[in-house]
Amino acid sequence: MRQVIGSGTPQDKAPWREAVARILSRHGNERGELIPILQNVQAELDYLHREALEEVARALRLSMHDVYGVATFYAQFRFSPPGRHKVRACLGTACHVRGGDDVMAALERRLGIRHGETTKDGEFSLERVACMGCCALAPVMVVGDEVSGRCTPSKVDEILARYGGGD
Amino acid sequence: MEADYWKRGAERWKALLESDVPVIYVGAASCGRAAGAAKVEEAVRAKLGDLSPTARVVEVGCIGPCCLEPLVYVQRPGKAPIVYGDQSPETVAVVLESVLSKGDLLMDKALGVLSEGAQDGIPSFYEHPMLKPQTRLVLRNCGIIDPVEIDHYFAREGYLGLKRALSMSPEEVVEEVRASGLRGRGGAGFPTSQKWTFCRKAQGDPKYLICNADEGDPGAFMNRSLLEGDPHAVLEGMLVAAYAIGASHGYIYIRDEYPLAIERLSHALQRMREHGLLGQKVMGTGFDFDITIKRGAGAFVCGEETALMASIEGRRGMPRPRPPFPAQKGLWGKPTVINNVETLGTLPNIMRMGGAAYAGRGSEKAKGTKTFSLVGKVKRTGLIEVPFGTPLRKIIFDIGGGILNDRGFKAIQSGGPSGGCIPASMVDLEVDYERLTQAGSIMGSGGLVVMDEDTCMVDVAHYFLTFTQNESCGKCSPCRIGTRRMLEILERIKKGVGEEQDMQRLTEIAQTVKDGSLCGLGQTAPNPVLTTLRYFHDEYEEHIRDGRCRAKVCKDLFHYEIDPEKCIGCQICFKKCPVSAISGKPKGAHTIDQARCVKCGLCYQSCPPKAKAVKRADNGPDEVKG
Numbered sequence: 001m002r003q004v005i006g007s008g009t010p011q012d013k014a015p016w017r018e019a020v021a022r023i024l025s026r027h028g029n030e031r032g033e034l035i036p037i038l039q040n041v042q043a044e045l046d047y048l049h050r051e052a053l054e055e056v057a058r059a060l061r062l063s064m065h066d067v068y069g070v071a072t073f074y075a076q077f078r079f080s081p082p083g084r085h086k087v088r089a090c091l092g093t094a095c096h097v098r099g100g101d102d103v104m105a106a107l108e109r110r111l112g113i114r115h116g117e118t119t120k121d122g123e124f125s126l127e128r129v130a131c132m133g134c135c136a137l138a139p140v141m142v143v144g145d146e147v148s149g150r151c152t153p154s155k156v157d158e159i160l161a162r163y164g165g166g167d
Numbered sequence: 168m169e170a171d172y173w174k175r176g177a178e179r180w181k182a183l184l185e186s187d188v189p190v191i192y193v194g195a196a197s198c199g200r201a202a203g204a205a206k207v208e209e210a211v212r213a214k215l216g217d218l219s220p221t222a223r224v225v226e227v228g229c230i231g232p233c234c235l236e237p238l239v240y241v242q243r244p245g246k247a248p249i250v251y252g253d254q255s256p257e258t259v260a261v262v263l264e265s266v267l268s269k270g271d272l273l274m275d276k277a278l279g280v281l282s283e284g285a286q287d288g289i290p291s292f293y294e295h296p297m298l299k300p301q302t303r304l305v306l307r308n309c310g311i312i313d314p315v316e317i318d319h320y321f322a323r324e325g326y327l328g329l330k331r332a333l334s335m336s337p338e339e340v341v342e343e344v345r346a347s348g349l350r351g352r353g354g355a356g357f358p359t360s361q362k363w364t365f366c367r368k369a370q371g372d373p374k375y376l377i378c379n380a381d382e383g384d385p386g387a388f389m390n391r392s393l394l395e396g397d398p399h400a401v402l403e404g405m406l407v408a409a410y411a412i413g414a415s416h417g418y419i420y421i422r423d424e425y426p427l428a429i430e431r432l433s434h435a436l437q438r439m440r441e442h443g444l445l446g447q448k449v450m451g452t453g454f455d456f457d458i459t460i461k462r463g464a465g466a467f468v469c470g471e472e473t474a475l476m477a478s479i480e481g482r483r484g485m486p487r488p489r490p491p492f493p494a495q496k497g498l499w500g501k502p503t504v505i506n507n508v509e510t511l512g513t514l515p516n517i518m519r520m521g522g523a524a525y526a527g528r529g530s531e532k533a534k535g536t537k538t539f540s541l542v543g544k545v546k547r548t549g550l551i552e553v554p555f556g557t558p559l560r561k562i563i564f565d566i567g568g569g570i571l572n573d574r575g576f577k578a579i580q581s582g583g584p585s586g587g588c589i590p591a592s593m594v595d596l597e598v599d600y601e602r603l604t605q606a607g608s609i610m611g612s613g614g615l616v617v618m619d620e621d622t623c624m625v626d627v628a629h630y631f632l633t634f635t636q637n638e639s640c641g642k643c644s645p646c647r648i649g650t651r652r653m654l655e656i657l658e659r660i661k662k663g664v665g666e667e668q669d670m671q672r673l674t675e676i677a678q679t680v681k682d683g684s685l686c687g688l689g690q691t692a693p694n695p696v697l698t699t700l701r702y703f704h705d706e707y708e709e710h711i712r713d714g715r716c717r718a719k720v721c722k723d724l725f726h727y728e729i730d731p732e733k734c735i736g737c738q739i740c741f742k743k744c745p746v747s748a749i750s751g752k753p754k755g756a757h758t759i760d761q762a763r764c765v766k767c768g769l770c771y772q773s774c775p776p777k778a779k780a781v782k783r784a785d786n787g788p789d790e791v792k793g
């Protein structure tokens with residue numbers, strides 16, 4: 001079961017409204033554009049908050065529960081702010097048989113959170129991912145856009161340290 | 168002016184190969200990048216600044232042996248490129264210095280040369296044990312050309328297949344593909360020409376073509392590699408398919424975890440437009456076609472064709488019953504063909520060489536070649552391509568070099584969450600659709616995960632069920648509830664609290680889920696459980712009766728201990744232990760506090776080989792249940 005919408009409120013009104021308006025004008029209001037719009041809104045705002053989703057629903061003339069229904073179906077969408085550094089550990093098959101669980105466990109220990117959570121200081125969030133397509137270098141973890149292969153619990157420490165985290 | 172494309176391409180390609188300055192090629196596909204290719208490339212540029220400022224650096228895709236990444240090829244003027252593997256910023260600087268200024272080719276480090284024959288005493292890279300047994304047709308350009316250079320693709324006879332197709336009637340193209348024996352590479356192996364014919368004959372306008380690049384099997388990356396390394400091959404294939412079925416618009420549905428592939432595709436589409444290969448009057452003919460990229464949003468079920476279409480339409484990605492098949496009623500109710508990336512990527516070869524010539528390879532019922540991602544507990548991991556009918560033994564032991572750390576080979580998993588585990592005893596099985604199905608597995612899209620004696624088969628079944636249960640869209644109850652119930656049973660077996668009847672229960676539920684589910688996800692979800700029950704019954708029994716996991720994977724069933732006789736008191740494990748569960752004095756025997764231990768295995772992995780004092784021991788049955 002996935003977590004359903006939180007009502008995260010954006011701190012700063014004007015910039016996000018502008019961003020959403022820009023995205024909406026670029027995509028037009030066909031229903032087929034809904035997912036691309038949500039993807040771009042999330043890319044700009046880091047997560048989908050209620051007000052932004054309401055804007056999208058209005059523009060596409062869809063009901064709010066329709067938009068929520070679509071957004072919550074897909075694992076990609078987040079409804080609360082992620083950490084400044086998004087950490088992901090791969091739990092795909094190749095990574096699983098080569099110790100991906102140990103990498104995840106090391107990340108959870110080092111960050112002091114479980115996957116799906118964000119550290120109290122908002123620096124790191126930890127997610128699981130089904131496969132990054134780098135299975136030949138399993139186990140794999142990702143921080144932001146940086147993908148690292150052949151991970152071990154000690155390499156986890158090294159990588160996190162580069163982002164100022166880990167103890 | 169169109170004929171100039173190939174001429175210009177050939178000239179630019181020749182200029183690169185015969186460059187009078189050194190050319191350094193860096194394997195910069197996702198796998199290379201994950202292994203650190205970006206830093207290596209930086210180091211290459213820095214070093215060239217000192218050594219040979221006019222030298223060129225070219226990013227190429229993945230040639231296959233991902234285990235050797237980051238790969239760097241060094242081309243000296245007038246010579247074929249020499250391949251060096253496992254490069255780091257430090258080693259690549261040494262390689263460049265030696266090869267370019269000292270004339271020392273570092274023979275012991277050179278993996279081969281990228282030419283047909285040997286050069287300067289270095290054998291051809293194609294003779295490398297990982298590459299030699301392969302037949303590279305779909306992957307022929309991967310790792311060879313610069314994927315952002317459409318000219319390189321032209322130089323390698325790119326778009327000649329399309330040119331030929333456009334000179335034929337659509338029916339003739341379908342006929343050529345029928346003669347090739349091409350079957351879908353996305354899973355089920357449905358004959359491509361047949362699917363196309365249904366769509367051609369269907370009433371409705373416009374018609375759509377969809378390229379399925381969702382690659383949902385977690386542990387497989389064939390489609391990613393092809394899209395990153397040779398995007399035009401897939402795009403050319405899309406044009407051929409669209410022409411054959413009479414489609415005017417195409418979509419590429421690609422998973423969002425593949426940002427580089429998306430970038431390569433967008434770039435390639437741009438080049439195609441500039442070259443009159445997309446839009447109106449493709450290649451100056453009356454054929455109009457355009458392509459849109461749609462990014463997936465993270466749902467495995469969206470690889471299933473009807474769910475995929477729902478997702479493109481902006482809805483929840485839920486499958487619907489078939490018929491009607493997409494070829495009759497597909498995207499927005501219009502006739503639609505959905506083909507996998509590799510199916511499409513094969514079409515240029517078929518159109519260029521002719522269907523009959525293509526059908527000359529492969530097995531009786533499956534023609535041509537298939538790409539596989541070979542991963543898991545095998546020495547050489549990577550992307551490979553072999554003719555259908557190649558025995559598993561050849562794939563695992565010749566191409567893959569055998570089992571990692573020379574452990575015992577236990578099983579190979581094909582087909583991802585929809586597939587099954589084939590035991591070591593069936594290692595001579597010749598891989599094609601029918602034989603894998605007979606063995607209880609499926610071909611799937613080509614993921615192969617090798618498992619050794621340290622892999623627990625109950626854990627593998629549990630792993631896949633966790634995945635499918637999580638990804639079940641919930642529309643039909645056999646899949647939604649059945650996978651949940653099976654997972655619960657597997658969970659208790661893993662914990663050592665399974666019951667005697669559990670195996671029977673699993674089999675019964677599995678059958679119901681198989682028979683009753685709406686789409687392929689549910690219909691195949693029991694396969695990992697059924698095949699492990701069939702071939703590894705004894706492992707289930709051990710878990711249930713003896714509370715024992717022989718592979719020492721199920722964490723409730725074993726513990727780590729230190730042999731006081733063997734411990735040399737080096738304190739390595741003491742320092743590594745993340746939860747301070749280990750105590751002991753330097754040079755004295757150490758002990759593990761079982762109450763604190765989280766079984767991360769760091770002590771076991773870090774104990775020096777000369778001591779080998781950390782052991783994994785079974786918990787007695789009492790300890791489990793208590």
Ligand SMILES: Cc1cc2nc3c(=O)[nH]c(=O)nc-3n(C[C@H](O)[C@H](O)[C@H](O)COP(=O)(O)O)c2cc1C
Binds near residue numbers: 350352357686
């Ligand atoms: C749960 C599920 C997931 C699937 N995932 C994929 C996938 O990731 N890629 C793919 O090409 N086909 C996938 N398929 C198969 C597609 O439904 C479809 O058969 C295929 O794309 C047809 O292409 P082909 O005829 O070229 O093989 C999946 C099927 C099911 C049931």
Ligand code: FES
Binds near residue numbers: 130131133135386387
């Ligand atoms: S399984 Fe981890 S990257 Fe594919």
